[in-house]
Amino acid sequence: MFGTMLDTPLLVSRILEHAAERHGGSTITGFGSRLEPHPVRFDVVAARAAATAHALSALGVGIGDVVGILSESRTEYVEAVLGLPAMGAVAMPVNTLRSADFKISALEENRVSVILVDPEILSPVLEIVAGAASLRHVVVMDSHVPSDLPGTHLEVHALEALLDGRPTAYPWPDLDERTAAAIAYTSGTTGSSKGVAYTHRSIWLHSMQICMAESAALRSGDTVLSTVPMHHVMSWGMPYAAFMSGANLITARPRPGEALHTGADLANLLSAHRPNKVVTTPAALQKLLGRLETHPQSLSHLTEIVVGGSGVPEALIDAFVERHGVPLIQAYGLTETSPIAAFARPDPHSSATHRRAQILGQGRFSAGVQARVVDGDRVQPNDGWSVGELQLRGPWVTARYLDDAAPERFVDGWLRTGDMASISPKGYLAVVDRVDDTIASGGELISSIELEHAVLRDERVADAAVIGVPDGRWGSRPLVLVRLKPGVTARARSLWEGLEGVVEMWKRPDRWAFVDDIPRTTVGKYDKIRIRARHASGDYEITRITPGSTR
Incomplete structure (x- = not known):
């Protein structure tokens, strides 16, 4: 026996319509040039998303086409990650700090013909993406196209000029909820980046989860500041959840060209x-x-x-x-x-x-x-x-990665x-x-996370990362990179002794290196691939601790 409920698809377009109808006065705040805040009402976002859909349709974007986005957290970004799936296209945010090879590969593998670009990074992006064979149009998130752009075979448009006079309503198509809505790439910290295609259904259900009391508990009246960049899984899906719940959202953008x-x-x-x-x-x-x-x-x-x-x-x-x-x-x-x-x-x-x-x-x-x-x-x-x-x-x-x-x-x-x-x-x-990252030492396993957290308990330590390094006797032993707080001095021995009662003696790191900076990825995680490479190259001055010695 089947139930009697209507089988309506779970679509991003419905999230957008709901936000405009029920929470039109809530705002999304992004940051444009010179880091100036730019708040926009949800109903205005919905109207601009519709106009954007009309404009991109005129550039040849249709159902199933992937559109790239290279920008920081501007309000136009949010309009795109809502409007593109709603019109049946697929939004693909690309980390602006990733390598040129990665950017070109992502565009070509997904046959991207149109990209939206932050005006502050337009010139370097044009130099990079000129090598993407599928690309035809570059849309600058601004009111004009700079007059001093280098020569290019690509058509460069100003977004605001494209939107001028466009209708603020769009006949959002009735899609299968299992169709792709957005693409995100893994950060590549443990290997090559791999693509994941989210469906309308998965975005809808994930957004409902975010709004639940046991989760982030978003609701109308909240104001949420997110420092997570849009290219990092659409800021953890917060824009979709905010538009579903009516919560005000501030999408904090880092200084141009900086990861954090x-x-x-x-x-x-x-x-x-x-x-x-x-x-x-x-x-x-x-x-x-x-x-x-x-x-x-x-x-x-x-x-x-x-x-x-x-x-x-x-x-x-x-x-x-x-x-x-x-x-x-x-x-x-x-x-x-x-x-x-x-x-x-x-x-x-x-x-x-x-x-x-x-x-x-x-x-x-x-x-x-x-x-x-x-x-x-x-x-x-x-x-x-x-x-x-x-x-x-x-x-x-x-259930799988793109291209399997x-x-x-x-x-x-x-x-x-x-x-x-x-x-x-x-x-x-x-x-x-x-x-x-687990360190196999003498037949036992040591958690690098446990050691990092233990070292960070010391008030003198600002940051600490742990990797396993080869050891002739034990196979592998922990090496700790330590960044001390400004104006603070400390010896490796005193930090090692400070772990007494916190971690077992055999787990305590016996290799320490004091550094001015610990490599991190573009999303703020310790970049242990780079740390291991630097250690292998002899870049770190290491202090060895021997239990019982005074060093």
Whole structure:
């Protein structure tokens, strides 16, 4: 027996229409030239998205065509990631800090003929994309095309000129909800970048999850500041969720050409806009915390900070709670999971000890995500301590990569995440390490994440990253890169001794290197591929610690 419910497709166009009809007065704030804020009402975004659809249709964009976007977090960006899927095209944000080869490859593999470009990076982008054989049109997110552009065979248009006189309503097509709506690429921290195509259905369901009380709990009346760039999984899907819920959204943009916001940038945004929620990364919060230590300001307007992208050090969580009265809620996810799969809201029915562990972990999986940990060919029990590789599946988890790249990452319908983890009886995730970053030492496994968080407990340390390096006796041992806080001095021995009672003696790193900067990827994660390469090249001055010595 089938049910009697109407089978209407879950489409991005409906999110856009709903936002205009029910939450037209809510705003999306982006930042244009000179980092000036540019707030736009949701109903205006919907009207401009429709005009953009008309303009791009005139350039030959049709259903199923991929349109590239190379920009930072401007309001025009949000119009595009809503309007393009709504018209049946596919939005493909491209990280502006990635290599020229990557940009050209992404455009050619997806047969992109039209790209939208931030005016501040137009000239270098034109030089790069001129080699993309499929490309025909470049649309500048501005009112005019600069007169001093280098010669090019591409047609260059000003977006505002294309929109002039266009209708502000569009006959959004009735699509199959399983058709592609947007493409995102993995950051490539553990290998080559791979493409994931999100469907209208997956975006809709993921957005509903973000709005749920157990997740980010977005609702009308909220003002959310996101420092996550749009090219990073559409800012973790926040624009779609904001338009679904009516929450005001501020899409903070870094300074042009920079991967991260400074602590001062983030502090100024908080002071100017006074959001009640922030969505950000541990790297950005470390910078903010350092800024607040020297330039105190009230964070009383914040009810919580949602943080993800990598594990959050316990010391960072405690610092915001104890010094500023703001709780941090960890989220876990991957490009392959749209990206958010779990939120670390504690279970009110658990003991205080268990709630503490739940807050420090990566979160409880939502109803839409199935999870298991696998060791070899054995599925481990959800007992909170058995460790294996985390595998996921669900309606917003990809079943494959574009062009069927890396098929070994999928087994029996499950995505192999590459994370070593355990799952508690109540479904809470604790990520131990990346499979590739776990340090096998003398037949035992050491978590680089555990050591990083332990070292960061020391008040003298601003940043710390751990890799495994070859050792003749043990096979591999931990090397810690340490960046000290400004004006602070410390010896490796004193930092090593500070780990007493925090990590077991055999796990303690016996190699230390003090550095001015730790390499990070364009999305703020430790770039351990570069760190290993620099170590192999002898770039680090290493201090060896021998237990029992005085050095």
